[in-house]
Amino acid sequence: xxxxxxxxxxxxxxxxxxxxxxxxKNPVHSVLFLILAFFNAAGLFxxxxxxxxxxxxxxxxxxxxxxxFLFVVMMLDVSFADLRRESMQYIPLxxxxxxxxxxxxxxxxxxxxxxxxxGGNIAAAAPKDLSNTHALGQILYTQYxxxxxxxxxxxxxxxxxxxxxxxxxxPGTLRQKISDQVHVRREDVVxxxxxxxxxxxx
Amino acid sequence: xxxxxxxNDYGLPGALIVLQILAFVVPLLIGVAYLVYAExxxxxxxxxxxxxxxxxAFGLLQTFADAIKLFSKEIIIPSAxxxxxxxxxxxxxxxxxxxxxxxxxVNEGWVIADINVGILYLFAISSMGVYxxxxxxxxxxxxxxxxxxxxxxxxxxxxxxxxxxxxxxVLLCVGSLNLTEIVTAPxxxxxxxxxxxxxxxxxxxxxxxxxxxxxDLPEGESExxxxxxxxxxxxxxxxxxLAEYANMILMSAxxxxxxxxxxxxxxxxxxxxxxxxxxxxxxxxxxxxxxYIWVRATLPRYRYDQLMRLGWKIxxxxxxxxxxxxxxxxxxxxxxxxVQ
Numbered sequence: 001x002x003x004x005x006x007x008x009x010x011x012x013x014x015x016x017x018x019x020x021x022x023x024x025k026n027p028v029h030s031v032l033f034l035i036l037a038f039f040n041a042a043g044l045f046x047x048x049x050x051x052x053x054x055x056x057x058x059x060x061x062x063x064x065x066x067x068x069f070l071f072v073v074m075m076l077d078v079s080f081a082d083l084r085r086e087s088m089q090y091i092p093l094x095x096x097x098x099x100x101x102x103x104x105x106x107x108x109x110x111x112x113x114x115x116x117x118x119g120g121n122i123a124a125a126a127p128k129d130l131s132n133t134h135a136l137g138q139i140l141y142t143q144y145x146x147x148x149x150x151x152x153x154x155x156x157x158x159x160x161x162x163x164x165x166x167x168x169x170x171p172g173t174l175r176q177k178i179s180d181q182v183h184v185r186r187e188d189v190v191x192x193x194x195x196x197x198x199x200x201x202x
Numbered sequence: 203x204x205x206x207x208x209x210n211d212y213g214l215p216g217a218l219i220v221l222q223i224l225a226f227v228v229p230l231l232i233g234v235a236y237l238v239y240a241e242x243x244x245x246x247x248x249x250x251x252x253x254x255x256x257x258x259a260f261g262l263l264q265t266f267a268d269a270i271k272l273f274s275k276e277i278i279i280p281s282a283x284x285x286x287x288x289x290x291x292x293x294x295x296x297x298x299x300x301x302x303x304x305x306x307x308v309n310e311g312w313v314i315a316d317i318n319v320g321i322l323y324l325f326a327i328s329s330m331g332v333y334x335x336x337x338x339x340x341x342x343x344x345x346x347x348x349x350x351x352x353x354x355x356x357x358x359x360x361x362x363x364x365x366x367x368x369x370x371x372v373l374l375c376v377g378s379l380n381l382t383e384i385v386t387a388p389x390x391x392x393x394x395x396x397x398x399x400x401x402x403x404x405x406x407x408x409x410x411x412x413x414x415x416x417x418d419l420p421e422g423e424s425e426x427x428x429x430x431x432x433x434x435x436x437x438x439x440x441x442x443x444l445a446e447y448a449n450m451i452l453m454s455a456x457x458x459x460x461x462x463x464x465x466x467x468x469x470x471x472x473x474x475x476x477x478x479x480x481x482x483x484x485x486x487x488x489x490x491x492x493x494y495i496w497v498r499a500t501l502p503r504y505r506y507d508q509l510m511r512l513g514w515k516i517x518x519x520x521x522x523x524x525x526x527x528x529x530x531x532x533x534x535x536x537x538x539x540x541v542q
Contacts, residue, residue: 002212028340032287035333052379055322059366063329064359067336071355074340074348131318133379176507 007047014040031070038062052133222314226303234447235265241495248499272443275436280342283433287341292434292441295334299448302327306455307382309465309479320381321369324456325362328411331449332358335413335430338442342433350429353419353506360513361410367521368404371397371528372460377539385464387539396528401461403517405493408453410513412446415498419506454490455483462486 017036024030038061045054130138140148195201239254239262246253254261279288305320307313317323332355339351373379375397376387389397410417419429431442458464465479468486504512532538 026284028287032337051317051319052322055319055326058326059322059329063326063332063362067332067355067359070333070336071352074336075352131379133319178511 003047007044010040010043010047014044027073027076028070031066031073034069035062035066038066050132052136219314223304226306226314227300230300230303230448230451231444233451234444235269237447237451237491238265238268240491241498244492244495245499248496269440272436272440277436277438278433280344280433282343284341284343287337288433289438291334291338291341292438292445294337295331295445296441296448298327298330298334299445299452302452303455305381306452306459307385307464308455308483310382312465312480313382316380316382319379321373321379321384321460324381324452325366325369328449328453328456329358329362331411334442334445338434339430342430344433346428346432347430350419350432354413354430357410357413357417357419357509357513360510361407361517364403364513364517364521365407365411367518367525368400368407369460370525371400371521374525374528374532375539381459381464385459385466390537393532393537396531397461400521400524401457403521404457404461405490406512407517408457409494409497410509412449412453412494414450414494416501416504417509418503419509450491450494451487454487454494457490458483458486462490 014037017033017040020033021030021037024033038057042054042057042062045051045057193201242264243253243261245251254264257264257267279285302324304314305317305323307316335354335358336351339347339349339354342348372384375389375393376384378384378387409415413419431439434442462468463470464486465483467474467477467482474482
């Protein structure tokens with residue numbers, strides 16, 4: 001009973017916050033609602049027994065991705081009201097595309113029925129004798145090791161691309177070179193002179 | 203009849219959970235009060251001052267007096283502030299610093315929720331701490347607060363990366379994400395030695411994660427006049443303050459569990475087994491907290507670019523290489539934890 005109550009609570013808050021993401025006037029509020037949506041999605045994963053996925057969702061999306069989102073949105077100095085007004089002219093087109101997708105989905109819903117074999121193929125979210133994390137690791141690093149590594153490489157390429165795109169080499173700027181500072185020797189910077197009184201240093 | 207069943211199924215366990223939560227939260231809040239007191243006393247001693255003296259014997263009630271003062275003051279909300287987010291930020295920060303304690307085992311079996319992925323839960327909660335600061339900085343609608351919030355976001359995200367890799371190193375030797383198992387898993391002495399540099403990285407990272415000196419740039423009173431806290435007053439300020447110290451205790455508890463063996467006696471000395479585990483836990487946490495205070499009294503604040511350099515150019519490559527070294531050594535000596 002508690003589990004189903006929790007399910008309805010998470011789902012309701014998830015859908016409501018998703019609605020607010022697209023309808024909130026202030027973009028910062030949108031991102032905050034997005035974070036709430038991520039959270040509730042993580043809650044749904046926990047209810048499914050997929051606790052590893054749930055917490056990775058929380059760590060990656062809430063802890064990292066949404067922080068950067070919020071960071072950028074807060075820094076941006078764009079009048080979102082103007083942007084909204086401009087985007088209004090695309091609403092008919094958007095409605096047409098959305099309508100087509102909806103009709104397609106409706107066709108699928110009514111014309112499609114699961115095969116008899118499908119019932120037997122439903123896997124449990126977590127294997128009985130193994131914790132979720134171990135199960136995921138075992139399948140990810142054996143059966144799916146190639147796709148896993150390839151997706152890692154793709155992300156690496158994207159990361160390098162982002163660095164290359166934003167790298168600015170500015171000649172003539174002064175930078176702190178820590179290793180130079182550490183390697184300074186006494187002889188390079190300190191000179192001891194005997195000064196006769198009344199003579200001064202040349 | 204149904205009421206009877208309902209009470210048996212949910213009422214009693216619910217009451218038990220509430221009691222458990224109180225058993226954690228009340229000592230935690232008292233701990234926070236005395237951590238503030240300890241900080242003032244220890245820093246006083248380090249700077250040849252007395253610290254708080256007047257309220258109660260040896261100033262022991264000073265923190266409570268401060269708390270009552272802050273509670274009875276008026277909360278001032280700036281007219282340009284985003285009211286809801288402004289109030290939500292300290293509440294969220296406080297909430298996050300409290301709920302993380304639900305998975306911390308302070309002794310064998312003394313834990314509210316002994317979940318499978320406890321360490322991930324802790325990591326997720328601690329990485330959410332940044333939202334309180336970010337929301338506070340933005341909602342205040344003040345330049346100082348905003349800059350403080352932005353700095354904090356960048357800082358916390360930077361240090362989380364190396365913290366995550368440090369945790370991976372520990373998990374490699376333990377083979378479980380459960381906090382109790384992390385404590386009890388056997389660790390040979392050479393594994394402990396290999397984890398020592400990671401412990402240092404972790405302690406430095408938790409200083410940055412808690413916005414403590416020498417990484418207290420978000421507050422940076424010399425340039426930001428208080429950073430994200432600048433518009434906060436009275437109870438709202440107190441919530442931030444409480445949460446900061448509760449987070450310090452939480453991070454110390456995390457370091458204790460990951461590296462110092464939790465509630466087990468130090469160095470595996472069996473003769474010390476007669477001391478209750480929770481006392482060892484508290485002592486170890488207090489030791490790390492003392493380091494926090496010691497560092498604050500000793501080191502000057504980092505400059506912002508130096509802080510970023512330390513996080514991204516030193517800690518990240520170092521921890522990344524250390525994960526490989528650790529995994530390689532464990533693999534070569536055939537001592538990776540076996541999962542049935």
